[in-house]
Amino acid sequence: MKAVCWMGTGKIEVQTVKDPEIINPGDAILRVTRTAICGSDLHLYDGYIPTMESGDILGHEFMGVVEEVGSEVKKLKKGDKVVVPFTIACGNCFFCAKDLWSLCDNTNPNAAVCETFYGYSGSALFGYSHIYGGYAGGQAQYVRVPFADVGPIKVESGIDDEKVLFLSDIYPTGYQGAENAQIQPGDNVAVWGAGPVGLFAAASAYMLGAGRVFVIDRFPERLQLAKDYCGATVINYEQTPSIVEALRDLTGGVGPDSCIDAVGMEAHGTDLMATYDKVEQTLMLETDRPTALRQVLQSVRKGGTVSIPGVYGGVLNKLNFGAAFGKGITMKMGQTNMHKYLQPLLERIESGQIDPSFMISHRIGIQDVPDMYKIWKEKKDRVTKIVIDPFRETGIDRLHAV
Amino acid sequence: MEGLATQEQNGPTFPMKGSTYQPLPRGTEHGRVLSHAVQTIKASPEQVFNIFNRPELLPTWQEGVVSVTATGDRTHHWVMQDPGTGKQIEFDAEVLELVPNKKHVARIINGPFESSTDTYTFEYAPAGRGTLVTAISDYKVPGGIVANTLGKLFTRSPEQLTIENLRHLKQLVESREIPSVEGQPAGPRGVVGKWKELLMGENLPTPPGTSDRARSRDFAEENIPPFDSTPVLLGTVAAVIGLAAWYGVRKLR
Numbered sequence: 001m002k003a004v005c006w007m008g009t010g011k012i013e014v015q016t017v018k019d020p021e022i023i024n025p026g027d028a029i030l031r032v033t034r035t036a037i038c039g040s041d042l043h044l045y046d047g048y049i050p051t052m053e054s055g056d057i058l059g060h061e062f063m064g065v066v067e068e069v070g071s072e073v074k075k076l077k078k079g080d081k082v083v084v085p086f087t088i089a090c091g092n093c094f095f096c097a098k099d100l101w102s103l104c105d106n107t108n109p110n111a112a113v114c115e116t117f118y119g120y121s122g123s124a125l126f127g128y129s130h131i132y133g134g135y136a137g138g139q140a141q142y143v144r145v146p147f148a149d150v151g152p153i154k155v156e157s158g159i160d161d162e163k164v165l166f167l168s169d170i171y172p173t174g175y176q177g178a179e180n181a182q183i184q185p186g187d188n189v190a191v192w193g194a195g196p197v198g199l200f201a202a203a204s205a206y207m208l209g210a211g212r213v214f215v216i217d218r219f220p221e222r223l224q225l226a227k228d229y230c231g232a233t234v235i236n237y238e239q240t241p242s243i244v245e246a247l248r249d250l251t252g253g254v255g256p257d258s259c260i261d262a263v264g265m266e267a268h269g270t271d272l273m274a275t276y277d278k279v280e281q282t283l284m285l286e287t288d289r290p291t292a293l294r295q296v297l298q299s300v301r302k303g304g305t306v307s308i309p310g311v312y313g314g315v316l317n318k319l320n321f322g323a324a325f326g327k328g329i330t331m332k333m334g335q336t337n338m339h340k341y342l343q344p345l346l347e348r349i350e351s352g353q354i355d356p357s358f359m360i361s362h363r364i365g366i367q368d369v370p371d372m373y374k375i376w377k378e379k380k381d382r383v384t385k386i387v388i389d390p391f392r393e394t395g396i397d398r399l400h401a402v
Numbered sequence: 403m404e405g406l407a408t409q410e411q412n413g414p415t416f417p418m419k420g421s422t423y424q425p426l427p428r429g430t431e432h433g434r435v436l437s438h439a440v441q442t443i444k445a446s447p448e449q450v451f452n453i454f455n456r457p458e459l460l461p462t463w464q465e466g467v468v469s470v471t472a473t474g475d476r477t478h479h480w481v482m483q484d485p486g487t488g489k490q491i492e493f494d495a496e497v498l499e500l501v502p503n504k505k506h507v508a509r510i511i512n513g514p515f516e517s518s519t520d521t522y523t524f525e526y527a528p529a530g531r532g533t534l535v536t537a538i539s540d541y542k543v544p545g546g547i548v549a550n551t552l553g554k555l556f557t558r559s560p561e562q563l564t565i566e567n568l569r570h571l572k573q574l575v576e577s578r579e580i581p582s583v584e585g586q587p588a589g590p591r592g593v594v595g596k597w598k599e600l601l602m603g604e605n606l607p608t609p610p611g612t613s614d615r616a617r618s619r620d621f622a623e624e625n626i627p628p629f630d631s632t633p634v635l636l637g638t639v640a641a642v643i644g645l646a647a648w649y650g651v652r653k654l655r
Binding site: 001003005007013015017018019020021023024025026051053054055056057072088090091092093094097105106107108109110111113124130133134135136140144146147 | 588594
């Protein structure tokens, strides 16, 4: 089969590899119908997540049709159409039972490596480095899905692939970002990043009762989506002298009740700290550039909530923890507990409350993927979300005029 | 009864007696390697012990075990295989203490690991958490502490083996399988990729967990991958450079 492989920092290649096989009795093999490139794939592309090995198959947002199931699989059968959550959970451990699916005890074969970095290991992820299990990802024609009775959600309504594909990661991730923000009716919510997760977080914030949602980014096409599809008041930080001031002024001098960092470890900014982070990360003095998080900690109101769906990998320098303490804020974060959200969010899509496909800007074939990673990283071509048909060789459909 | 009700409402009454933490054994001593592992397994002590105490199941969750056969009331014959060289190691072990659902102590009585002892204890964990399992290993390692250090770098140190085996037991009991990515597709690994694989112990076979992934397949003679020495050579060079740097830093201080 053809698969998108990480071959080193900044080096993505389409390779012909052997087809996946059933390894454990709870596995299923899928023929991938649609897959996508995630913003967090750029952390791998840029080499900021350790323990990638050349040859690793990328991709953790995918859906497909069941081709084969292991002997212990009860709920799925050949021919079922499923969307697969990017976190792999066993469904039986202490954490799964507590709905903390992304912290599952039993799915990471390299748990020992993760324990060295983080103390304890969370669940494994598809195509997201060996510290997270080293599972081959779904930017491929076929993929092996372990614990197939626990994760994948069947799509039986005949709804378009593109409407449900984002259940695999970004919609639940944005939704959990909003849920973690502990929004009370009428609250002011600020979202950093108008990428797919930020856009879903903004829309979800309204679903959870927010009064007003502000979205901060620098790309006009993304801010346009936040305005047109998510009802947000948008702030272009490149044209704003101070984000803290902007949010203070917009919230009657109080500050947003909840702030959502949908940016993560590779933030950009125009302030002094952004330059500081860029220099420190380049010199390997810190692994992450928490530029957005710094603004979040300054902006959030006293006693407010900070929710972090953006990915962080390691060590942050000179983060103003005093601001967090001094204002008595609550912080909630982590990988998405995907399994908890699949059914309720599928229902929201099927009932027509939201059509997640609004953010798709590019439809591509598998051979176009390496080039698109570059475009995705450089945010060229008005890119907002890329969907791949792994069985189409090549051909880039742009949904917006460039 | 009235006193109990108050206690339930308000918590315990003080002063309340606490205790002092006593570290479990870990480290090297007189050429022996001491290690321990602790896991909470979401099942009753009976359920955990039932899987633990069946010798024929040991190859399904312990790394590198080919077979364990009873040779007497309290003795077993073990066959293990070194994943690096494919060499088989045989020895006998005897059970020193067995309290069903509570404790199991066994000692190796011949072969290269002679006098190594494994102690497992099983305790009921309150609040529905299942069973607290503690494993303490006292290994006699051929090649001593140097071999343990090398093992840490390249394959499994005995210390890590204790941790991984107990983790596998938990995985098997809780989720009916042991997670594995062995044999999945990948693009060309190259020298650096192979070296990383080795460092993370990913070239070690995962125990099969259930009968579906039969041991015979995993350990069939013809399936043993040829030992690639490139990463080892690279690793040795890296280790020497690392040691030299460490020594240098110590001297500077």
